[in-house]
Amino acid sequence: MRLQLSPELEAFREEMRTYFTTQVPQEIRDTVAAHRHLSKEQYVEAMRTLNAAGLAVPHWPVEWGGKDWTPLQRHIWREEMQLANVPEPLPFNASMIGPVIAAFGSQEQKERFLPKTANLDIWWCQGFSEPDAGSDLASLRTTAVRDGDDWVVNGQKTWTTLGQHADWIFCLCRTDPTAEKKQRGISLLVFPMDSPGVTLRPIELIDGGREVNEVFFEDVRVPAENLIGEENRGWDYAKFLLGNERVGIARIGSTKRLLAQAKEHLREITIDGRPLADDPFMAARIAELENDLVALELTALRVVANSADGKPHPASSVLKLRGSELQQAATELIVDIAGPLSLASFAEKDSDVPDWARAATPHYLNYRKVSIYGGSNEVQRTIIAGSILGL
Amino acid sequence: MNFDYDSEQNDLREAVRGLLARAYPDSEQRRAVVSADPGFDEKTWSRLAEMGLLGLPFPEDDGGMGAGPVEVAIVAEEIGRVLAPEPFIEAVVLAGGLVAAAGSAAQRGEVLGALAEGGLVPAFAHAEPRTRWSTTAQGVTATQDGGSWTLTGVKEPVPNGARADVLVVSAVLDGGGTGLFLVPGDAEGLARTGYRNHDGTRSAHVGFENTPAEPLGDGGDQTASIERALAEARIAYAHEALGAMDSALRITAEYLKTRKQFGVTLNKFQALTFRASDMYVSLELARSIALWASMVQEAGGDVVQAADRARLQVSRAGRHIGEEAIQLHGGIGMTAEYSVGHYTSRLTAIDHLLGDGDWALARLAATVNSYETVDPLGAPYA
Numbered sequence: 001m002r003l004q005l006s007p008e009l010e011a012f013r014e015e016m017r018t019y020f021t022t023q024v025p026q027e028i029r030d031t032v033a034a035h036r037h038l039s040k041e042q043y044v045e046a047m048r049t050l051n052a053a054g055l056a057v058p059h060w061p062v063e064w065g066g067k068d069w070t071p072l073q074r075h076i077w078r079e080e081m082q083l084a085n086v087p088e089p090l091p092f093n094a095s096m097i098g099p100v101i102a103a104f105g106s107q108e109q110k111e112r113f114l115p116k117t118a119n120l121d122i123w124w125c126q127g128f129s130e131p132d133a134g135s136d137l138a139s140l141r142t143t144a145v146r147d148g149d150d151w152v153v154n155g156q157k158t159w160t161t162l163g164q165h166a167d168w169i170f171c172l173c174r175t176d177p178t179a180e181k182k183q184r185g186i187s188l189l190v191f192p193m194d195s196p197g198v199t200l201r202p203i204e205l206i207d208g209g210r211e212v213n214e215v216f217f218e219d220v221r222v223p224a225e226n227l228i229g230e231e232n233r234g235w236d237y238a239k240f241l242l243g244n245e246r247v248g249i250a251r252i253g254s255t256k257r258l259l260a261q262a263k264e265h266l267r268e269i270t271i272d273g274r275p276l277a278d279d280p281f282m283a284a285r286i287a288e289l290e291n292d293l294v295a296l297e298l299t300a301l302r303v304v305a306n307s308a309d310g311k312p313h314p315a316s317s318v319l320k321l322r323g324s325e326l327q328q329a330a331t332e333l334i335v336d337i338a339g340p341l342s343l344a345s346f347a348e349k350d351s352d353v354p355d356w357a358r359a360a361t362p363h364y365l366n367y368r369k370v371s372i373y374g375g376s377n378e379v380q381r382t383i384i385a386g387s388i389l390g391l
Numbered sequence: 392m393n394f395d396y397d398s399e400q401n402d403l404r405e406a407v408r409g410l411l412a413r414a415y416p417d418s419e420q421r422r423a424v425v426s427a428d429p430g431f432d433e434k435t436w437s438r439l440a441e442m443g444l445l446g447l448p449f450p451e452d453d454g455g456m457g458a459g460p461v462e463v464a465i466v467a468e469e470i471g472r473v474l475a476p477e478p479f480i481e482a483v484v485l486a487g488g489l490v491a492a493a494g495s496a497a498q499r500g501e502v503l504g505a506l507a508e509g510g511l512v513p514a515f516a517h518a519e520p521r522t523r524w525s526t527t528a529q530g531v532t533a534t535q536d537g538g539s540w541t542l543t544g545v546k547e548p549v550p551n552g553a554r555a556d557v558l559v560v561s562a563v564l565d566g567g568g569t570g571l572f573l574v575p576g577d578a579e580g581l582a583r584t585g586y587r588n589h590d591g592t593r594s595a596h597v598g599f600e601n602t603p604a605e606p607l608g609d610g611g612d613q614t615a616s617i618e619r620a621l622a623e624a625r626i627a628y629a630h631e632a633l634g635a636m637d638s639a640l641r642i643t644a645e646y647l648k649t650r651k652q653f654g655v656t657l658n659k660f661q662a663l664t665f666r667a668s669d670m671y672v673s674l675e676l677a678r679s680i681a682l683w684a685s686m687v688q689e690a691g692g693d694v695v696q697a698a699d700r701a702r703l704q705v706s707r708a709g710r711h712i713g714e715e716a717i718q719l720h721g722g723i724g725m726t727a728e729y730s731v732g733h734y735t736s737r738l739t740a741i742d743h744l745l746g747d748g749d750w751a752l753a754r755l756a757a758t759v760n761s762y763e764t765v766d767p768l769g770a771p772y773a
Binding site for chain 2: 001002003004005006009072083256257259260263266267277280283284286287288290291292293294295296297298299301302305306315318321322378380381382384385388389390391
């Protein structure tokens, strides 16, 4: 056992920290720090900046821009990115469809899609969930029927995050309705969002934002060559993809940043003439959350330090569950620090309420999602009970 | 950074686990042992000595094995796993640790050598009635008369205070500060009344009345040594608690798979399995921070704050797992004949021995505004 990072890893961490805090435009990092929605242009600029330095897709195969890093190096890369308020590479590209195409796509598909996916020249969106297929994803009903050289897609997807910016969609479709197990008859198709028959409708969320959408397909013709991997093996690719989705989902660096912000806000608010930072109850809330976060960070380090042989560490399922709870607790704490100011969510320029206090409640409300997406926390508990405790 | 045990550490764990599994094959054996004084098995204590465990953390020159905090943690976790009542942490890590830190060469050789051989059980007499957890003494005073010292006042509860062959006593010094003194069990003016704690271990009321005492080391204020020894004991207790929590969860999961109600085994009820999953989450988070605290100790980092962090996380986890383990069992978990409630009792005792979760939280809260973020791999820990 040894606590310290090796000198090589210390240098690596310093290199990441320096790059993220000096090379990614400050204005983009300020938007992330303020918990405001990024524009499409900001996402694109941030990811291209990272890609230019080889830091957008380090987890991909080396021939497609990957870095052959250890899991610990990838952990450090991600944490430093979050600590520096750098927007992470678009997950639909970097963590979802990119690795799937790299692993299961044809050589032609790899050449056609991977460089543009890494550079965000193509913006991908995810066509997985449906109105009747949420946690029970394998119940999906969108169909793709073969007609000559095309697939014809009909149905509806939902919760398609940032679909309004997307150029292409990767879409799970039922291609064999007669398959004995519902998981067996699913295929993964990709097609442009401006294909005839695709319509997109934004869903307004409780924070006032419109980051997710419904997507409707009406006789959308998709060339046969746009099937990824083998027909009816889509469920395997979806599981592979969702496994990647859970990597880094604990978002420890990001929660650490939130707690640091909470401490700043405590100094800004006064109660009977004294800074709220002097209130022992508030200090205790910060200290308890901080300690929970230390425990989670150390658990993440145990997991990445042990996953070099490819097998997931049993504690890895803890990361999503607890990581989402702590993100939510931190956003809740900041609403409580804002107190009465937290009501002024949509105050305009001449308001005296500080920007962070205006953003606090929409951010809190928005983060109710983190215990739902990526396999809800109840799904995680089911996994722990079944695969770890044998229940 | 590396969280793996090396092969010697794995061998140590196997050896300790084997010894304790023979000593405590089931909870009935433990019940029988703790039903009589001194609340542990002297033969098992001798076997721990033969294995070298009672001198584990002490320098070889003082009769010890020169092992580090990770080895101590391994022994503590195995003790917790079967609720072995032998006072390894109390005698070796805490009382022995104080002698090792503050004692003169002669005192170290005498006390630690005999402790390592199993011939002498020391105990730390520190807690005082109507006070809370503290680094200093308040109710026992030390008086100097020429070259000799006497102590007056009351210590209680003193873990293993009646069985102990020698007491390490904290006392208020004439000129202020807290000193440490050695008092043999047969000293004049020493009155000890032992009793049973709720978890089967023993404590005592220890009264001093002009009791002759020998200053540990050069004498003077030993608050810093006490703070450090308490921190190291808290880290060791975190590992004992891990062993206990691990067993409590394992026993509970097994019960859910076998106990039938409404015609099915209890693991068919999601309301129960989800709660078991949450127990696992608590356990693994506590394990991470306990391992880390031992590594901070080994690396020479801020062991006091690391211990507070471990204390807080393990306190929360111990209560959660201990309480749920009983609830998920139902009525059987309430009975003394069944094992699981004893784990809850011991976890409750550990939680209150050297400062509970809220106590640690208050200490951590007092420092939160002095830094921006916590880096467990950086200063002040590594």
